Amino acid sequence: MTTTKNDRILLAHGGGGQLTDELVRNLILPSFDNDVLARLSDSAELNLASGSVCFTTDSYVVKPLFFNGGDIGKLAVCGTINDLAVAGARPAALCLSLIIEEGFEVELLKKILASAGKAARENDAPIVAGDTKTVEAGSADKIFINTAGIGERLPGAKLAMERIEVGDKILINGTIGDHGMAIISQREGIKFESELKSDCAAVCGLTSRLLQETNGVKFMRDPTRGGLAATLNEIVRGSGLSVEIHEADIPVDATVRAAADMLGFDILAIANEGKFVAVVSAESAEECLRICRAHPLGAQASLIGEVGETHDVPMVEMVTKIGGRRIVQMPYGRELPRIC
Amino acid sequence: MTTTKNDRILLAHGGGGQLTDELVRNLILPSFDNDVLARLSDSAELNLASGSVCFTTDSYVVKPLFFNGGDIGKLAVCGTINDLAVAGARPAALCLSLIIEEGFEVELLKKILASAGKAARENDAPIVAGDTKTVEAGSADKIFINTAGIGERLPGAKLAMERIEVGDKILINGTIGDHGMAIISQREGIKFESELKSDCAAVCGLTSRLLQETNGVKFMRDPTRGGLAATLNEIVRGSGLSVEIHEADIPVDATVRAAADMLGFDILAIANEGKFVAVVSAESAEECLRICRAHPLGAQASLIGEVGETHDVPMVEMVTKIGGRRIVQMPYGRELPRIC
Numbered sequence: 001m002t003t004t005k006n007d008r009i010l011l012a013h014g015g016g017g018q019l020t021d022e023l024v025r026n027l028i029l030p031s032f033d034n035d036v037l038a039r040l041s042d043s044a045e046l047n048l049a050s051g052s053v054c055f056t057t058d059s060y061v062v063k064p065l066f067f068n069g070g071d072i073g074k075l076a077v078c079g080t081i082n083d084l085a086v087a088g089a090r091p092a093a094l095c096l097s098l099i100i101e102e103g104f105e106v107e108l109l110k111k112i113l114a115s116a117g118k119a120a121r122e123n124d125a126p127i128v129a130g131d132t133k134t135v136e137a138g139s140a141d142k143i144f145i146n147t148a149g150i151g152e153r154l155p156g157a158k159l160a161m162e163r164i165e166v167g168d169k170i171l172i173n174g175t176i177g178d179h180g181m182a183i184i185s186q187r188e189g190i191k192f193e194s195e196l197k198s199d200c201a202a203v204c205g206l207t208s209r210l211l212q213e214t215n216g217v218k219f220m221r222d223p224t225r226g227g228l229a230a231t232l233n234e235i236v237r238g239s240g241l242s243v244e245i246h247e248a249d250i251p252v253d254a255t256v257r258a259a260a261d262m263l264g265f266d267i268l269a270i271a272n273e274g275k276f277v278a279v280v281s282a283e284s285a286e287e288c289l290r291i292c293r294a295h296p297l298g299a300q301a302s303l304i305g306e307v308g309e310t311h312d313v314p315m316v317e318m319v320t321k322i323g324g325r326r327i328v329q330m331p332y333g334r335e336l337p338r339i340c
Numbered sequence: 341m342t343t344t345k346n347d348r349i350l351l352a353h354g355g356g357g358q359l360t361d362e363l364v365r366n367l368i369l370p371s372f373d374n375d376v377l378a379r380l381s382d383s384a385e386l387n388l389a390s391g392s393v394c395f396t397t398d399s400y401v402v403k404p405l406f407f408n409g410g411d412i413g414k415l416a417v418c419g420t421i422n423d424l425a426v427a428g429a430r431p432a433a434l435c436l437s438l439i440i441e442e443g444f445e446v447e448l449l450k451k452i453l454a455s456a457g458k459a460a461r462e463n464d465a466p467i468v469a470g471d472t473k474t475v476e477a478g479s480a481d482k483i484f485i486n487t488a489g490i491g492e493r494l495p496g497a498k499l500a501m502e503r504i505e506v507g508d509k510i511l512i513n514g515t516i517g518d519h520g521m522a523i524i525s526q527r528e529g530i531k532f533e534s535e536l537k538s539d540c541a542a543v544c545g546l547t548s549r550l551l552q553e554t555n556g557v558k559f560m561r562d563p564t565r566g567g568l569a570a571t572l573n574e575i576v577r578g579s580g581l582s583v584e585i586h587e588a589d590i591p592v593d594a595t596v597r598a599a600a601d602m603l604g605f606d607i608l609a610i611a612n613e614g615k616f617v618a619v620v621s622a623e624s625a626e627e628c629l630r631i632c633r634a635h636p637l638g639a640q641a642s643l644i645g646e647v648g649e650t651h652d653v654p655m656v657e658m659v660t661k662i663g664g665r666r667i668v669q670m671p672y673g674r675e676l677p678r679i680c
Contacts, residue, residue, distance in 0.1 A: 011677040012672060012673035013673070014565075014673070014677065015565060015566065015671070015672070015673025015676070015677065016564065016565025016566030016567075016570055016611070016671070016673060017565075017566045017570055017609070017670055017671035017672050017673030018670050018671065018672050018673055019672060019673040020565070020566070020673050021670065040574075041427055042396060042422075042423040042424075042426050042427050042561060042562065043394035043395060043396035043423050043424050043427035043429060043489075043491065044394065044395045044396065045392065045393070045394050045395075045427070045493065046392070046393045046394075046395060047391055047392055047393075048391035048392075048393055049391055050391050051387055051388035051389055051390050051391050052385065052386070052387055052388075053385070053386045053387075053388055053393060053490065054383035054384065054385050054386075055383060055384045055385075055386060055433060055435060055468060055469055055488075055490055056382060056383035056384065056435065056469050057435035057436070057437045057469055057470065057471050057486065057488050058437065058471045059437040059438070059439050059471055059473045059486060060473075061439060061473045061475050061479075061480075082382075083382040083383050084382075084383050086382050087381055087382050087383035087385070089383060093395060095395060095396065095397035095488050096397070097397045097398065097399040097486050097488075098399070099399050099401060099439070099484055128395060129395055129396050129397055130397065131397050131398045131399050133399045133400075133401045133484075133678075134677065135401050135481060135677070135678060136481075136677065136678075138478075139401075139480070139481035139678075140479070140480050140481065140484070141475060141476075141479035141480065144439055144473075144480070144484065146397065146399060146437050146486035146488075148395075148397050148435050148437075148486075148488030149383075150393065150395055150490060151383065153385065221382060222382065224356065225354075225355060225356025225357075225360070226355065226356030226357045226360070227356075230356050230357055234380075269357070271356070330357055330358050330361065331355070331356070331357035331358065332352060332355070332357050332358050332359060333352035333353070333354070333355025333356060333357030333358055333359040333360050336355070337351040337354065337355065337474065337475070337476065338473075338475060338476075338479075
């Protein structure tokens with residue numbers, strides 16, 4: 001911001017006056033360059049092909065702001081795109097809203113905005129509206145970002161928990177636990193021989209291919225906070241059916257596994273940021289796997305289990321590598337604060 | 341949350357596990373009761389009449405959280421509805437995202453959610469998706485709320501800065517400065533003989549009446565942060581035309597004026613949260629005024645000025661009560677942090 005000569009964010013950058021205007025024009029508009037945003041209307045106006053709209057929101061409070069594999073800007077864009085993607089939608093547009101602590105370095109803000117803008121462009125999900133608020137030093141931890149997104153349901157995508165049946169297969173597009181273990185190891189200052197890297201990525205390209213090239217996908221969800229364990233438990237609760245997974249079929253990076261073991265985390269409860277779980281029909285399962293494996297974000301995709309009858313109460317069970325059985329519970333939630 | 345026996349928010353309430361689930365089911369769903377939200381999908385799905393969608397976002401960091409005339413929940417809903425309303429849209433749905441400081445009282449959260457839910461229902465703008473994040477004590481100031489909104493453009497509403505012409509009139513739907521002065525006086529602990537009260541309200545009912553009963557409205561904007569001064573300067577910059585306003589015609593509550601004078605604030609730069617500025621054709625001005633005055637949120641509406649030729653650079657000028665002229669500048673922005 002050459003005009004303000006400030007290298008730190010001031011409270012006045014959120015005041016709605018000259019300084020807000022300079023911040024928006026000098027920093028934000030160039031990062032997200034597009035015509036709709038450039039109008040700076042109170043609301044962006046968009047023309048979608050149909051009136052069927054998917055709508056989602058997420059706030060991001062990840063700590064640290066920059067991590068191996070991404071940063072809060074990329075995460076905020078990819079995370080909200082993924083919520084649209086797993087709903088069977090093509091992301092159409094995003095809003096991005098900043099809450100910035102007074103004193104935050106403008107250079108870091110620039111990096112975060114550039115990263116968010118890059119992720120938005122790469123996934124054809126323009127950031128069309130935004131907001132900037134500032135709070136006094138000590139009233140927030142550096143920066144929080146909210147992204148909301150709208151998308152159009154892809155033709156033929158009929159995803160619903162209610163469609164899940166006994167015999168359906170559970171597919172995941174790659175290794176689990178990468179994001180959570182990358183964040184926690186960086187936060188704790190622990191180094192491993194091979195560096196842990198977040199899987200932070202937008203999966204909309206792969207999910208849309210799956211939905212367009214097969215008709216076997218019945219439900220999808222991204223296993224973020226609470227990890228695979230939370231997602232599978234949500235599926236069990238929503239469908240009323242049980243799920244059995246096979247530990248040996250769940251892809252886990254060796255360093256991620258070592259880190260989780262060392263730090264005492266259950267890998268099933270660790271957050272992912274570039275993964276989706278798909279429930280697919282038995283007939284389409286191999287075809288879905290093939291489509292995933294042909295895509296850069298699905299090279300390590302795996303069929304990890306299946307939907308089964310409920311005997312007593314519907315539950316998630318895991319057949320362990322040594323042939324035992326273990327109930328996979330909904331995590332309590334205190335494992336990893338500020339993971340996304 | 342009877343099941344958790346907690347009267348304060350814990351970090352685990354944002355962990356994506358059991359406690360998040362309890363928070364969502366016991367507190368959030370009942371506050372915003374509607375079928376789309378109750379599905380707890382990754383994205384809400386909505387059917388709009390057309391594919392023309394308005395999309396907006398705002399984060400709210402107001403301090404104090406509860407103020408005379410409203411609270412952060414009502415403000416977050418009304419503020420985003422107003423951004424859609426002044427764009428000429430009927431609000432269709434909102435997303436609401438919470439960032440909560442560890443230790444925040446659950447009772448206060450309940451009140452805030454109830455207030456947000458009430459405002460959403462009253463304005464037929466259901467909250468269809470949401471998110472909850474928690475951060476450690478000291479990493480945020482109690483609670484921040486983001487609301488994003490989508491709306492459908494009202495038939496016949498063609499609002500654009502480009503339509504503004506010399507001779508158009510400037511209309512405001514009531515007194516200015518009420519929100520900002522209510523917040524600041526409460527924050528500073530200053531009492532006045534008659535209590536200051538925020539104008540916090542959703543103006544969509546009135547704006548839609550204006551747009552449906554006349555065709556003279558060319559542009560609208562809500563004068564929030566930066567107040568009337570910022571909004572008029574944005575109009576001048578966007579249209580390339582000058583604006584002249586008449587101090588004597590600007591409605592100001594006597595106590596608000598006294599408070600602003602006493603505390604040294606320029607009333608023109610103070611935030612409003614239930615007001616809109618409309619630029620209307622000269623022919624329709626009296627009709628627009630009549631429509632406003634017949635509505636509870638426009639009883640004190642006034643025509644406060646007009647659009648004029650630009651001589652040197654386009655600017656906002658005010659004819660003072662004693663007949664002098666004063667240039668109204670874009671405020672710098674440091675007047676009132678955390679006003680919304």
